[in-house]
Amino acid sequence: MCESPWSPCCTAHFLMDSSNEEALDIIVTNVVATFRTRCHLNLRTIALEGTNVIYKPEVGKVLMKLRKPKITASIWSSGKIICTGATSEDEAKLGARRLARCLQKLGFKVRFSAFRVVNVLAVCSMPFAVHLIDFTKNNRPIASYEPELHPAATYRIKTLKATIQVFSTGSVTVTGPNVQNVATAVEQVYPLLFECQKPLCK
Amino acid sequence: MCRILMVHREIEQLSQTYYNKAYQHESFLKVSLQKKEVLAGCCVLVSCRLLNWPITMATILCLINADPTLVGEVYQEMISALKIEAPIVLITDVIETHIQEYKISSLHLPEEFAENSKDLTRCAVALVELAADSWIVTGRKPVPIIMAAVYLAWQSLRPTKQRLKTSLEKFCQIAKVNKYRPAVKRIAEIKEALCKLGKEIPWVREAVTPDNVVQHVEDILQHRYALLRRAMRTHQDALQEGRKAGFDNSLTEETDSVQSSELVEQTPNSSSVKQCEPNEEGAPQPRDGDNNPCTVSELHSGPHERNDVELNWGKRVLFAPPCVIRAKRRRVEQPELQDVTGDEEISDSEIDSYIRTPQEARDFALTQKMFEKS
Numbered sequence: 001m002c003e004s005p006w007s008p009c010c011t012a013h014f015l016m017d018s019s020n021e022e023a024l025d026i027i028v029t030n031v032v033a034t035f036r037t038r039c040h041l042n043l044r045t046i047a048l049e050g051t052n053v054i055y056k057p058e059v060g061k062v063l064m065k066l067r068k069p070k071i072t073a074s075i076w077s078s079g080k081i082i083c084t085g086a087t088s089e090d091e092a093k094l095g096a097r098r099l100a101r102c103l104q105k106l107g108f109k110v111r112f113s114a115f116r117v118v119n120v121l122a123v124c125s126m127p128f129a130v131h132l133i134d135f136t137k138n139n140r141p142i143a144s145y146e147p148e149l150h151p152a153a154t155y156r157i158k159t160l161k162a163t164i165q166v167f168s169t170g171s172v173t174v175t176g177p178n179v180q181n182v183a184t185a186v187e188q189v190y191p192l193l194f195e196c197q198k199p200l201c202k
Numbered sequence: 203m204c205r206i207l208m209v210h211r212e213i214e215q216l217s218q219t220y221y222n223k224a225y226q227h228e229s230f231l232k233v234s235l236q237k238k239e240v241l242a243g244c245c246v247l248v249s250c251r252l253l254n255w256p257i258t259m260a261t262i263l264c265l266i267n268a269d270p271t272l273v274g275e276v277y278q279e280m281i282s283a284l285k286i287e288a289p290i291v292l293i294t295d296v297i298e299t300h301i302q303e304y305k306i307s308s309l310h311l312p313e314e315f316a317e318n319s320k321d322l323t324r325c326a327v328a329l330v331e332l333a334a335d336s337w338i339v340t341g342r343k344p345v346p347i348i349m350a351a352v353y354l355a356w357q358s359l360r361p362t363k364q365r366l367k368t369s370l371e372k373f374c375q376i377a378k379v380n381k382y383r384p385a386v387k388r389i390a391e392i393k394e395a396l397c398k399l400g401k402e403i404p405w406v407r408e409a410v411t412p413d414n415v416v417q418h419v420e421d422i423l424q425h426r427y428a429l430l431r432r433a434m435r436t437h438q439d440a441l442q443e444g445r446k447a448g449f450d451n452s453l454t455e456e457t458d459s460v461q462s463s464e465l466v467e468q469t470p471n472s473s474s475v476k477q478c479e480p481n482e483e484g485a486p487q488p489r490d491g492d493n494n495p496c497t498v499s500e501l502h503s504g505p506h507e508r509n510d511v512e513l514n515w516g517k518r519v520l521f522a523p524p525c526v527i528r529a530k531r532r533r534v535e536q537p538e539l540q541d542v543t544g545d546e547e548i549s550d551s552e553i554d555s556y557i558r559t560p561q562e563a564r565d566f567a568l569t570q571k572m573f574e575k576s
Binding site: 048049050051052064066067068069088089090091092093094097098101102105106129130131132133136137140141145146147148149150151152167168169170 | 258259260274277278287290292337340341342343344345522523525526542543544545546548550552553554555556557558563566567
């Protein structure tokens with residue numbers, strides 16, 4: 001469907017079908033990545049000597065915020081670190097490396113390792129409203145919709161490990177293990193949404 | 203719970219079966235008593251759904267008096283653990299049972315306020331169907347919509363001054379039901395949809411506004427499909443007129459811009475060149491079955507404005523989800539870093555900004571100690 005080579009960047013353009021030249025923007029809003037420092041980290045030292053740091057002794061972690069890229073890191077004394085807030089996989093890696101350098105400068109024997117993107121959140125807007133009941137009926141049991149609990153219908157693609165939330169306004173949020181899966185999930189769900197864009201006429 | 207709800211014996215038996223299964227399941231083995239009670243409620247709910255007994259989660263919530271978030275959590279866990287595919291409850295199916303809760307028959311109220319439940323149900327069902335066709339129902343909780351429909355139905359069945367002056371709060375008091383705050387918004391949305399159809403009634407001379415639309419509700423509901431067709435036609439015609447007028451204006455503007463770009467020596471005005479081309483990648487067409495050309499505003503859009511046009515596709519259709527019609531202008535956050543590879547060099551100066559100097563660290567530690575002491 002997408003003719004241009006796709007790259008993991010902040011936005012991806014998705015051509016809806018070959019006859020239709022309109023493109024759909026998939027905007028990555030959050031990338032969660034983890035890495036390890038392979039050494040113990042003294043959280044009190046980080047809280048004392050680091051700026052932009054919030055110490056949470058009750059949960060045994062420290063939060064550190066970077067400005068560029070705009071990332072928040074949760075740091076545990078075991079050396080495990082989770083970074084959130086990046087808008088692309090590469091940005092997440094850069095932020096993680098900057099953080100590791102910070103910790104090195106604070107005197108820890110950090111070895112940047114086991115970097116892995118664990119979750120990507122993207123949003124996309126369909127140019128039409130979606131009738132959620134029809135969408136759920138057409139796609140059971142993969143789709144589920146409980147309006148009393150949540151206004152969106154949920155569609156899970158097991159093979160891609162992706163979860164799609166579809167709102168009646170046509171807004172779609174997708175979570176998946178990486179940007180490629182997220183984009184593929186949007187490609188797969190688009191025709192199903194297209195079918196349900198109007199309530200059944202009487 | 204089944205006895206209170208007066209459901210069939212099969213529902214009671216089915217819910218008992220599910221409860222026994224869930225109770226033994228590992229997800230619910232060591233949970234609190236409260237969660238087990240909630241689980242029982244969820245079993246009743248799912249059994250009712252499977253056996254086509256119309257019931258809302260709100261009814262179960264009232265019965266077991268539990269936190270909606272907890273009930274939602276337990277319900278999702280239970281259907282996933284027991285692999286149940288519960289059918290969706292249609293809002294129109296639930297209206298009749300829901301109206302039983304409203305104490306507005308002649309037994310409970312004086313004549314000017316009383317209403318017979320059959321007529322009320324008929325009118326409320328029609329209002330909810332209209333709301334569903336106008337994108338008011340999808341994605342929303344059903345109970346406030348039902349409340350709004352019942353209130354409007356009650357007013358419209360006998361639109362006396364007294365009834366029209368009665369607010370939703372007062373109505374809920376006299377009907378002895380708890381008011382749901384979202385119902386106020388739903389009332390406004392349903393009235394807006396009614397007004398769109400009310401404008402098309404040929405024998406109504408005065409302007410139909412949310413203030414006077416209740417008097418016309420019966421007529422609107424009776425002829426709603428014909429009025430809907432007329433309203434869509436009127437809307438299409440208005441759009442065509444708008445495009446034609448805008449196109450004529452743009453021709454004048456384009457001639458001006460092309461002339462001014464000719465005066466600019468070095469840089470051709472590329473946006474005006476794009477504008478002259480038929481805009482195939484503008485905002486997508488409204489799905490009304492027409493192959494309408496893009497509106498002129500899209501011909502002038504740059505990539506930034508294109509997003510706004512796409513977001514406001516709802517303004518070009520007669521009915522759309524309210525969030526689309528009144529779309530908030532999304533703050534477009536420009537990505538701070540462009541062309542990031544993840545493997546760039548990291549300079550020391552960037553990192554130093556995140557580290558306190560020894561003096562700052564000492565001051566910070568001292569201040570902390572002072573705070574702790576006080």
